[in-house]
Amino acid sequence: MYLIRTFVSLTTLSLSTLVIADSNLALQYKDLQPLHEIAKNVSAQNIEKDITTLVNFGTRHTLSETQSDTRGIGAARRWIKAEFDKISASCGGCLEVYYQQQSISGERRIPDATDVVSVIAIQRGTTDPDRYVIMSGDIDSRVSDVMNATSDSPGANDNASGVAGTLEAARVLSQYQFNGSIVYAALAGEEQGLFGGKIMAEQAQKDGWRIKAVLNNDMIGNIEGINGVINNTTARIFAEGTRQTETAEEARIRRFTGGEVDSPSRNLARYIDLMADRYIPNLDTMVIYRLDRFGRGGHHRPFNDLGYPGVRIMETNENYHRQHQDLRTENGIVYGDTLEGVNFDYAAKLTALNAVSLAGMAWAPTPPAKVTIKGAVQPSTTLSWAAADKTQNPQLAGYKIYWRYTDAPQWQFSRFVGDVTSFTLENVVIDNYFFGVASVSKDGFESPVVFPGAAGAFGE
Structure with missing residues (x-):
């Protein structure tokens, strides 16, 4: 101690x-010195290797190939599980690794029956194992047509970066023991309707998980914005205000006592912001008082929908030419979410922010x-x-x-x-x-x- x-x-x-x-x-x-050590141990080289592997599956579209060992969402999720299993083996079996799946059909973006399969790894706490903090990234990728499951869709930044960060956080934090439990989640079906998050959140509620934090990482590797800004020193934390589950009576009380800017998600974001100041060199985080980017969504939302504290951690400067795009060059502009658009040192910096925040909460x-x-x-x-x-x-x-x-x-x-x-x-x-x-x-x-x-x- x-x-x-x-x-x-x-x-x-x-x-x-x-x-x-x-x-x-x-x-x-x-x-606290242990948090400095954790931040220092995050490897940009490991993150680069993992993002490259995920990109090399060609496409990770939710409706893509599942039988191949080299292409499609099936190969990707089996590789992710194998990586979690390796991490667990290196810490003496400290992770409980499993697939979490549900068949989805009749949805606008999943019309036919499809197994939405996420990969979950739980590092059990020593004294309070039913208290959870969660880090997530989403597995799937897409191109311009959200229903195109066959074209190459590298998804290097969106969101191989988030999955790679989650794997690397597991590698680092699995070398420690914590009082509370830490969950590392590679969630599926995000681009088709946030299904992996919905499945996990609903199951957690059914199982009585005491979730204190969800850190959703969705695009943590790009530093070159569509606005021409190049900056590797800032990140954003999106956090909703009033809880989705607030009752009419709770709203009446809040009118007189305040709390609009002090939801658990907002105070979780403030906690992460302080962790950045104290333990991550040359990183300033912006707490954004909004559920997500304007009119958009991510895998923390299903947890927020059930009243759990959750935030989205991501880059500050987005490049829309690299998001949800067919691979092409038009009018001198290169489109597509490829490895060239990822800054691995920056992805490691945001991964370290996640790791110290998870550790701080799990030790507290x-x-x-x-x-x-x-x-x-x-x-x-x-x-x-x-x-x-x-x-x-x-x-x-x-x-x-x-x-x-x-x-x-x-x-x-x-x-x-x-x-x-x-x-x-x-x-x-x-x-x-x-x-x-x-x-x-x-x-x-x-x-x-x-x-x-x-x-x-x-x-x-």
């Missing part, structure tokens, strides 16, 4: 001094549950929450309260309050800030911040 030995006495400081001191403490408390205690707040017409603010199960979370050191100005994008102030279930911030007026609570481990790993009430809950 990694012990952080720097502490500040909380009893001898004024609140203003305490906030400053705790901000300094947070920098030491969260700059579960996010606080049943967080409530009160302080109307009072000079102080009180937050309360349910105590975490100590059997599932033996690493728990206590909780940290966060707050920020209501127009601030990121949490600004914090105070570690110990292993308690309620705390009052004296002379901090509830009307002037947004508040939240995070769980903290003995080694300094923190959960995402949980906003009070149903609007911010990460589930029980």
